[in-house]
Amino acid sequence: MDGRTTGTGNRRRALLRAFGACAATFGALGGLNSAGAAPSTRKGAVPGVPPDANASVSPHCPGDDWxxxxQFKTRFLSADGRVMDRSMEDQRTVSEGQAYGLFFSLVANDRATFDKLLAWTESNLAQGDLIAHLPAWLWGRKTDGQWGVIDGNPASDADLWMAYVFAEAGRLWRVRRYAALGALLARRxxxxxxxxxxxxxxxxxxxxxxxxxxxxxWRLNPSYVPMQVVRRLAGLFPDSGWPGLINSSLQQIVDPSSGGFAPEWTLYRAGHGFQLDPQTQAEGSYNAIRVYLWAGMLAPESPDTQVLSRKFEGMLRYVAQHGAPPERVDIRNGTASRDGPAGFSAALLPLLQSTGNAEGARAQEARVRALDAQSEPGYYSAALSLxxxxxxxxxxxxxxxxxxxxPWEAVCATR
Structure with a gap:
């Protein structure tokens, strides 16, 4: 299961070449000008990274105290840097899990784990080169018993989070390589x-x-477009095509939602708008739960907060009446099958808190801890809880x- 290795020197040289080529890659989309700089930045600058930021943050910064x-790393992270879903027969790793792991590593100021996740992702999901390839979405044990990519089609939600995390890691850790990766992924x-x-x-x-x-x-997924991620990438690359994704992403979330619930998938027809997805119909479940999570974590001042906080009152009413979010719900009438796992309750915490329901948030937090104490959560539920x-x-x-x-950014001095 060990990922194949790529020579560190070769990879560094490739990244330097890629950084130098950022003008060519993003220039076609307007993200960087022909000199290799974003508008109002000097030549060679990376959006979000100070021009003189060549060193990483001080090793005296607070580290992994989360x-x-x-616990997540102990349960789900392999020694060579892949997030494993042990509940599946193929012991799979999905690109989404790698993206989330990178995000949590950055939050924890855990650079060692970040680099391990990045190296495994590049070696095993991106054919050894994240500059040239979007990561495959599914890796695991194949039917012939061999380990490798099972489905090479990328997943855009994972790719969005990776581009975002690399860009933010470049800024927060002051590492140009990460920022360049973020820019190149965003372009791709x-x-x-x-x-x-x-x-x-x-x-x-x-x-x-x-x-x-x-x-x-077009078949679309509302949970794939967290507005804070879309807006950040649009702000970092204002002259690229990213700003055009803001309105379409918000419409993906708002228009197909019904009765205060978000759908699992939706179908869009030109001239007709959003319609029921033929495969999942009106169901909201394991994909849709993230729509509420992303909406709840928006800043109060975000342009999207007001509309999205009011959009999901059906889910909030359901939780208030039943004490837990549903595992599966028909968004047309609010009928549900059974209570969702602990991670579903965790995913509702930010929305409950941000809409002023502190008591409801405390109740769902207590449910998370009680369920996790009864049985160990699976990968996805644990990620939602984080x-x-x-x-x-x-x-x-x-x-x-x-x-x-x-929080650690304010106390980390750069050298």
Whole structure:
């Protein structure tokens, strides 16, 4: 299961070449000018990173003091840097898990784990080169018993989070290599995972292939477009195609939601708008739970907060009446099958808190801890809990423009 290795020197030289080529790659989309600089920055600058920031943050900064993150690593992170879903027969790793792991590593100021996750992702999901390839979404034990990529189609939600985390890591840790990776991934996402959709404009697709079933139809996922991530990338690259994704992303979330619930998937037809997804119909479940999570973590001053905080009153009413979020819900009428796992309650904490329901947030936090004490959570539930409980504890916040705000940043002196 060990990932294949790539020579450190070769990879460093490739990144330096890529950084030098940033003008060519982003220049076609307007993100960098022909001199290799974003507007109003000097030549060679990386968006979000001070021009003189060549060194990483001081080793005296507070490190991995997040017990829940340490527990997550113990349960799900392999020695060579992959986040494993042990509940699945193929012992799979998904690119989403790697992206979340990178985010949590940054929040915990855990650079060693960050680099390990990055190296495994590049070696095993990106054919050894994140500059040239978006990461495959699924890796694990194949039917012939060999380990490797099972499905090479990338997943845009993971790619968005990776581009965001690399860009923020470059800024917070003052490492140009990370910032350059973020810029190049952002460019590749635009080129390979977006399409111009009549009535929506430039729109994020779930993957490069398989989600444009007919000439006038696109299958979309509202949980793939956290607005703080979209807005941050749009702000970092204001002259690229990213700003055009803001309105289409918000429409992906708002328009197909019904009765105060978010759908699992949605179908968009040119001239007709959003319709029920033929495969999942009106169900909201393991994908949709993240819509509430991302919305709840928006900054109060974010342009998207007011509309999204009011959009999901159906889910908040359901939780108040039943004491837990549903595992699966019909968004047309609010009927549900059974209570969701602990991670679902954790995912609702930010929305409950941000809408003024502190008592409801405390009740869901108590449910998370009670369920986790009864049985060990799976990978996905644990990841949702790290987001929800981590936000609730103040370990991270998102600014109005989507920038990541971390308590340790204020006390870390650069050298």
């Amino acid at each position: 017990p829940a993150w340490h 996402i635009l080129a390979q995972e977006t399409d111009f959709v009549p009535g929506l404009g430039r729109t994020l697709l779930p993957a490069p292939a398989g989600f444009h079933p007919a000439a006038d139809q 987001f929800g409980l981590g936000w609730q504890a103040g370990r991270f916040r998102f600014a109005a423009d989507g920038a990541l705000q971390l």
